[in-house]
Amino acid sequence: MQDRLEEMSAFFNARAEEYDVRHTGGIDAGEESKRLLASFLPEGTRTLLDLGVGTGLELVEVFHRFPDISVTGIDGAPKMLDKLRERFPNQEIRILCGDYLAADFGSGCYDAVLTAMTLHHYTHAVKLALYKRIYDALTDTGVYLENDFMLSASEFPDPQREEERLFAEYEALKREQHLPGGAYYHFDTPCTVDNQIKLLLAAGFARVEEVWGVRNNITLRAYKQEV
Numbered sequence: 001m002q003d004r005l006e007e008m009s010a011f012f013n014a015r016a017e018e019y020d021v022r023h024t025g026g027i028d029a030g031e032e033s034k035r036l037l038a039s040f041l042p043e044g045t046r047t048l049l050d051l052g053v054g055t056g057l058e059l060v061e062v063f064h065r066f067p068d069i070s071v072t073g074i075d076g077a078p079k080m081l082d083k084l085r086e087r088f089p090n091q092e093i094r095i096l097c098g099d100y101l102a103a104d105f106g107s108g109c110y111d112a113v114l115t116a117m118t119l120h121h122y123t124h125a126v127k128l129a130l131y132k133r134i135y136d137a138l139t140d141t142g143v144y145l146e147n148d149f150m151l152s153a154s155e156f157p158d159p160q161r162e163e164e165r166l167f168a169e170y171e172a173l174k175r176e177q178h179l180p181g182g183a184y185y186h187f188d189t190p191c192t193v194d195n196q197i198k199l200l201l202a203a204g205f206a207r208v209e210e211v212w213g214v215r216n217n218i219t220l221r222a223y224k225q226e227v
């Protein structure tokens with residue numbers, strides 16, 4: 001049984017110092033996944049919304065490929081955002097500290113939306129509602145890139161069963177620890193790749209493709225319109 005669950009932003013605030021090392025070296029193809037993300041953005045991307053931007057590891061290559069890109073980054077953990085500012089002292093980034101599940105993204109204003117390693121803590125219902133808002137926030141030719149911990153059929157004989165087991169464990173821990181509802185706690189509840197794709201299509205995306213993956217570290221690209 002794991003230690004006490006920690007509220008999401010408190011968890012990341014407490015780990016901001018060691019975050020970069022853990023997430024490039026400590027997870028499957030961590031460094032590669034951050035580095036490659038920029039290559040999956042469409043040619044000519046001018047505006048990008050990065051949800052759960054954290055310390056901005058994935059933005060290094062984004063700025064290399066698109067030096068003039070306009071980036072908006074949202075994150076709930078102020079200490080992660082301090083690291084982001086330290087990483088890019090000369091880059092203009094619109095930084096918003098807050099909950100991306102509640103933030104207003106606007107409509108039709110981003111060429112691309114990106115989430116990297118931030119959504120594997122949320123239920124289908126929460127993701128579906130977020131995906132619909134991401135869809136609305138994109139321009140007609142926009143794409144959404146999701147890199148995350150997903151349950152791959154190559155790694156689990158029955159990924160659906162593993163997904164259900166993890167969600168049940170999370171609910172049991174919350175009950176045991178008498179944690180109030182309405183808050184989110186750090187506990188990994190990745191979904192199967194199939195469920196991820198179904199949720200994105202249900203949110204309205206015209207097409208979803210798996211563009212990269214190493215073990216359970218997967219990147220999906222969702223197109224607002226068929227191209």
Ligand SMILES: C[S@@+](CC[C@H](N)C(=O)[O-])C[C@H]1O[C@@H](n2cnc3c(N)ncnc32)[C@H](O)[C@@H]1O
Pocket residue numbers: 008009012023051052053054055056057058074075076077080098099100101115116117118
């Ligand atoms: C594992 S880190 C990923 C950071 C960065 N995208 C990367 O790939 O290195 C997850 C980040 O998502 C943020 N996060 C999780 N849920 C959030 C929410 N609902 N609103 C805002 N930020 C959130 C956390 O604070 C944390 O900085």
